[in-house]
Amino acid sequence: MGPAAGSGTARYLVYFQYLGTEFNGVAAVRGSQRAVGVQNYLEEAAKRLNSVVPVKFTISSRTDAGVHALCNAAHLDVQRRSGQPPFSPEVLAEALNAHLRHPAIRVLQAFRVPSDFHARHAATSRTYLYRLVTGCHRPDHLSVFERNRCWGLQADCLDVVAMQEAAQHLLGTHDFGAFQSAGSPATSSVRTLRRASVAPDPGSLFILPQENRLQFWNLEFESQSFLYKQVRRMTAVLVAVGLGTLMPAQVKVILESRDPLGRHQARVAPAHGLFLKSVLYGSLAGENPASVQRESEETPGWPKNPHLETGSPKARGLE
Template identity: 90%
Template sequence: MGPAAGSVTARYLVYFQYLGTDFNGVAAVRGSQRAVAVGVQNYLEEAAKRLNSVVPVKFTISSRTDAGVHALCNAAHLDVQRRSGQPPFSPEVLAEALNAHLRHPAIRILQAFRVPSDFHARHAATSRTYLYRLVTGCHRPDQLSVFERNRCWPLRAGCLDVGAMREAAQHLLGTHDFSAFQSAGSPATSSVRTLRRASVSPDPGSPFVLPQENRLRFWNLEFESQSFLYRQVRRMTAVLVAVGLGALMPAQVKVILESRDPLGRHQARVAPAHGLFLKSVLYGRLGFTTRKAQITPRCPADVRAP
């Protein structure tokens, strides 16, 4: 359907976050399957119906996330076609309107930008960063704070060899064929990716853990690339945890990577979905301005300088 006479179509980039526990991933679930599962996108598009766009609003999601995976900051673009004589929504009004009509408390719109009509939220992304949260010293599931359940991977081990994990992570950096860390079902035509950053660091500690629970220690793994293969981050995490637990030597990670075999004993393991967060999606400088200055849209959760 073409634009209605006199109507104005505006494209927006929106950043949004969600706790993934209640969703079948971020992508919309269509047809009869919706009776048993719903994606974050379903709720976003339901809220967008209240914008009264001439053409139904569809969200094009930057980064797919699986069931149970969270997002501190994901991104999407959408087109809103207002009726003749009505000016486009300002980005601020759009964000407020979507938040007002969202019907699930675990989803929030963070920010919106006007973007050119040919902007594409998935193809234009220059960087994606994932955070994986671990906790050691959790011998039983009921020893973890109720506020942390479904937000980290609890390990029974009391400690991790973080030095060995960092050494192992160095073998993953750079441009490689990551077939060994790709799960079946990926639509990618190439398994070559460039991993820019892979870090392992202690978390200062969860605010939801009581002082008497000081046996628990939290750890953050972060991975940055322009794009990732299906379940690549969760498979890399599982291998690095195996190194931290002494089941693998750091040098074996290089052997696994070069094997390009996703079915090996160690690389076939996948870390649980509930410990994974999409942390940020970044875009290069775009050809639009605000207050007469060219800007770089970025997730509010990302604090690095442009």
């Protein structure tokens, strides 16, 4: 629960993005370690808001070291001094960006939300994007602008039809224990995978015409929540299918085994190809925060009047 009504504290939902290459994940690293998380920089910037109570970011979706986010989310409380009105969401976002000390982090947009809103628990959908590139026979075959942003495969092609067939076995509600890495805090490994797609990417803007041997591929996975490293493990298995190491039907066998230590499912795709693409809150928008819409009153766990204040009705996505 958030602060009591009348405390002068305003809660905000903030969308932000980052390139994860230089971070030890999104979560803050506390103590004297040299490693640092995205959250450390966000909270350092928030100190300049001069909140009566130190500002802490509650992150919607934790990402590992090297993983990127096109759009992650967090909630935070800001308590201004007596007599000072709450910051408008626009001012809050601008202030955070102005004081961020790392160029690989950007606040996209902010919204006022009720005091009991929770960025992690209220999320109804998360989508991850994994980027592959084939024909990358050596690391130096990949553009310097694409390094650390995709998984370069030496193979010249993938059996995408087989990968799409294999992905169908993952859809629906299952025990995904076979794709869970050790260290997961989840009490249950049952999840519902709503979407698993494999499709060619139109191509990178950073690849020169003479480098047309390279072909990019996008894998997307959507669920309300995922297990620790579940997406990277599923990606590794689907790539094995694409390379002919596994048959599509074997993915069903792996899933039903619930064994995370098997020879194929223990493989984990590299972190640098993974992007958190969007976080949704019921009918609220995710990857495009500018189009946030009012939540349906029938959605459990969401207040009937979310009061997402961003200025004009158009900015609030109510038109």
